[in-house]
Amino acid sequence: MSFSTEAESDVPLLSEAHSGIPGFLLEKAREAKASVFETRTKPHSSRKRLPVIPPGVEEPVFLDALEELRKHLGADNVERNDKPLKDGWYMEHPNTHDMMAIVDDEELVPSAIVYPGSTEEVQQVVLWANRHKIPIFPISMGRNFGYGGAAPRVRGSVVIDLGKRMNKILDISPEDCTCLIEPGVSYFALYNEIKARGYEHLWIDVPDVGGGSVLGNAVDRGVGYTPYGDHWACHSGLEVVLPTGEVIRTGMGALPGNNTWQTFPYGFGPYSDGIFSQSNFGIVTKMGMALMPNPGGYESFMYTFPNEDDLPDLIEIIRPLRISNILENVAQLRHITQTLASRGKPRSAYYTGSGIIPEEAIHAAAAATPVGDCTWIYYGMAYGPPHIRQYKLSIIDAEFKRVAGARRIDPSTLPPDEDFWARDRVAAGVPDIQELRWVNWMPNGAHIAFSPVSPIRGADATRLFALAKRRHDEFGIDIFPVFCVGLREMHLIVEIVFDRADPARRRAALDCLRCMIDDAAAYGYGEYRTHLVLMDQVAGTYNWNDGALMKFNEKLKDALDPNGILAPGRCGIWPKRYRNRGWEMTKASGDYMQGDAFFE
Incomplete structure (x- = not known):
């Protein structure tokens, strides 16, 4: 079945739609679209x-x-x-x-x-x-x-x-390095507007792909790759419509005529912003965000490491460097399989057999790339004037080269389409669209993530990787792990790429994820974010003291939303009208997610 007509249609621009692409990314977006439809066999419903x-x-x-x-x-x-x-x-x-x-x-x-x-x-x-x-x-x-x-x-x-008509950038303060935005403002749009106003001293922090909402990503506690990568931590001031229709402003916004709403997040009294993050307690319609001052220079770097069992030593090296801010942005340690998939080619380009792609096929394919054969790849960025960067980079080089076979890759040897350059742009606050190329690994490619949080310790990294690998082997899924290291914690993000037109592969992906969530919880690792169909299961793992936290959340829900109309079930929080009536979706319920529809 051919989809050439749709594949050849143009890509919306920012000048045409709030959800469009900036002009400097248009050709890349066209190429991305063509590659998506190249392997799509799923017909329209x-x-x-x-x-x-x-x-x-x-x-x-x-x-x-x-x-x-x-x-x-x-x-x-x-x-x-x-x-x-x-x-x-x-x-x-x-x-x-x-x-x-x-x-x-x-x-x-x-x-x-x-x-x-x-x-x-x-x-x-x-x-x-x-x-x-x-x-x-x-x-x-x-x-x-x-x-x-x-x-x-x-x-x-x-x-x-909220995005289609509420997409205004309400304020950009070049003096305070802040902005005030509505939900429909994408990273593409904010970046373009800052450039259009000539504020070269301002950077934004962007996630892997730049088309999403700045506000939405922060409220869902998403992350980026500059030192301002914790997006929720960088917000200041919310305007919220409560489930009963009242409107509040948090922090300094509650003071009429205030002039610090975007600069001081706390105000006076209880700090309520947190209940509007990953919840169904209100609709955020405005948000202030900190912008990063231009650091005066930057330099991306990339190291490769040969062996899978280098992982614990690498994490032990990374931890003190990250805590001391020698490694300044979110540390990203990727497995070669995902980096290979990031080239945008389907799995069949490397292996046409059944089952998981063999390690020898992965390493043979990696050896033929400009990066060369390896198992782990570290992407990082140093910021500041040249002498500051050199000081930090010399420390990093000495530490990483304690691992036998470690190599620093010379960026001048890498072609423009190498994944390194997309990581370079994102870590410099420039939105991109390249990251999702690894979804083309499977026909009709889709992805869903396993994302537990752990201490930054080699033993924890080893345990989580082994857990994920065991379950991927069990369900016949190629593993795409990346360790993202913050200042005091580490996320393992394992992207499961599946053929969404194949019910058996959808089933395998979901079953694999459900098993990993329970496995990780048994070791004391919890998910920081998850898919809609997994929210009940993940919320159920946060069950200390007979589920005291969920009981608290339910009290808040019933008080703020007495009619239970706002996003019932989001993050596992169900209002009284739905609660314990079969709406919760867990391993036991399978794919059934519609409860008793009769309400008194």
């Missing part, structure tokens, strides 16, 4: 779709309610989700479902999508949802791929797409 309606609401009542909402927002800003689902790709993503679905496409879908244009219109939607007891699910831009994308946890919820 042709099944006859049954009407999707919110649970507990009769269809005629729901349709009348939508007409009521159209009067508030305008007919063009309320859409029924009754058309065939279209997957698209990263730059033309759907807001009707999870483009990288790990379960059936029709499971996690909304009944409608609405597009508010202001905080006041968000209030109107929330008040409307309370009147009709209709669940709503806010998204910023819907590019939370690997974690559920734009999909709602409860089928039939009404998705509130």
